[in-house]
Amino acid sequence: MRWPRENASKPLSVNPFRVSQAVGGVMALQGFFRSLPIIYGAHGCVDAVGELLSRHYREPVALQNVTVQDSNLIFGGSESAQDALELAISSFQPELIVLIGTSLTEMVGEDLENDVKRFVEKCGQSARGSLILSLYMPDYEGSLETGFARMTERIVEAVTERTGGTARKKRRNRINLLAGPHLTPGDVMELKEIISSFGLEVITLPDLSSSLCGHLLIGSSKLSRGGVPLDYLDKMMTSSITIAVGGCMEGAARSIERSSGIPYRVFPSLIGLQASDDFFDFLRKQSRTEVQVKYRWQRQILLDAMLDAQAAYRGKRIIAALEPDHLLGLSEWLGEIGVESFQAVAPCASPVLESIKGGALIGDLEDLERLAAGGADLWIGSSYGEQGALRSGIAFEPMGFPVLGRLGTPLKISVGYRGTTELLGRIGNALLDAERSVRK
Numbered sequence: 001m002r003w004p005r006e007n008a009s010k011p012l013s014v015n016p017f018r019v020s021q022a023v024g025g026v027m028a029l030q031g032f033f034r035s036l037p038i039i040y041g042a043h044g045c046v047d048a049v050g051e052l053l054s055r056h057y058r059e060p061v062a063l064q065n066v067t068v069q070d071s072n073l074i075f076g077g078s079e080s081a082q083d084a085l086e087l088a089i090s091s092f093q094p095e096l097i098v099l100i101g102t103s104l105t106e107m108v109g110e111d112l113e114n115d116v117k118r119f120v121e122k123c124g125q126s127a128r129g130s131l132i133l134s135l136y137m138p139d140y141e142g143s144l145e146t147g148f149a150r151m152t153e154r155i156v157e158a159v160t161e162r163t164g165g166t167a168r169k170k171r172r173n174r175i176n177l178l179a180g181p182h183l184t185p186g187d188v189m190e191l192k193e194i195i196s197s198f199g200l201e202v203i204t205l206p207d208l209s210s211s212l213c214g215h216l217l218i219g220s221s222k223l224s225r226g227g228v229p230l231d232y233l234d235k236m237m238t239s240s241i242t243i244a245v246g247g248c249m250e251g252a253a254r255s256i257e258r259s260s261g262i263p264y265r266v267f268p269s270l271i272g273l274q275a276s277d278d279f280f281d282f283l284r285k286q287s288r289t290e291v292q293v294k295y296r297w298q299r300q301i302l303l304d305a306m307l308d309a310q311a312a313y314r315g316k317r318i319i320a321a322l323e324p325d326h327l328l329g330l331s332e333w334l335g336e337i338g339v340e341s342f343q344a345v346a347p348c349a350s351p352v353l354e355s356i357k358g359g360a361l362i363g364d365l366e367d368l369e370r371l372a373a374g375g376a377d378l379w380i381g382s383s384y385g386e387q388g389a390l391r392s393g394i395a396f397e398p399m400g401f402p403v404l405g406r407l408g409t410p411l412k413i414s415v416g417y418r419g420t421t422e423l424l425g426r427i428g429n430a431l432l433d434a435e436r437s438v439r440k
Helices: 021-029 043-057 078-092 103-108 112-127 144-163 185-196 231-238 247-260 273-287 293-313 324-337 351-355 365-373 383-392 416-439
Strands: 035-041 064-067 096-101 131-136 171-179 201-205 239-245 264-267 317-321 341-346 360-362 378-381 395-398
Touching (some): 021 035, 021 096, 021 144, 035 078, 035 103, 064 078, 078 096, 131 144, 144 201, 171 273, 185 201, 201 231, 231 239, 273 324, 317 365, 324 341, 341 365, 365 378, 378 416
Parallel strands (some): 096 131, 171 201, 171 239, 317 378, 341 360, 378 395
């Protein structure tokens, strides 16, 4: 396989925007009801992860930690891990616990899988109601996207093992939806509504739309609030098909197929006219139901908006630093609307980067600033890139993770006809604002 190029002349990352895959793993766990991630690492790790997620979503995040002490280097940390698990079970009664290993845990040499196994054997009945797992997520590899996908796949595998994963009678009107990390809770909510409009029951995992969407709940909890319950995931084995949105979610979809024989369909992106048409056509054939009138109207509105926005987009040059799946969706949509040039930087390697028109460089924000020096009309990326855009004198549009200091980010929609129309307006207005500032 031919991978996208890396900047071989750089021995180190100068201005990184890569987010640790542990953050992606914790994010995914927020989409499962009454779950509790426990990070095993330095004390600062859990504070950094929790603060970053809370600042982006403006919601409390379920998270605990086990701190690696000096004594762990000599005597091991098995007892510390088991004490943390016992405290979590006795105090919070979570449905799902995942002990997340970090780079420091690997350096110490902890065997987290064995720690979890010994704890379950020791506790017996008291831990029987909870699913307890472990997963290493070191910082030196992957990114938020890989962490999110790996955590989802690990939970899917554990659920199928616990339920038997044998062939069961399938229901044609039931669909599994694997929502990638580039989708906001608002995006997930929109997709669930679209699928339901065809008379289909949708099982979403992870379901951030019911946990990090900004709803008010009475009382405080150390566990995730909202999300899909584990016992409900048993129905996942009776679905007729699995939809994976984003290439990174194919691993979890493949795991479901192996265990229960349920076929899957990967949609690399649901941004843009063609991608939305393909999605609606798939749902129409799957449900044997026609598209509702409101979505036909939304398509007409999108077409009209594309005609209106042609002048704002035509001939523009856009650069972006986002996760691979997000970059692919953005590049395909911008090609539809007439953008002259799209150049991208990704934080890590991914097979989907091969499909990005114009290619993608695996690098950091310094690399994006070098692309900006060649001329660009708009910089798209997380809040980490805002200062770089300012230095380059280029208009900036926040997107991806994290987006800090702005309201309503988790509820923004960019999928389907309605979401593409909204995205068309957001990016188009940013380009028009940039034109006006140049004239001044």
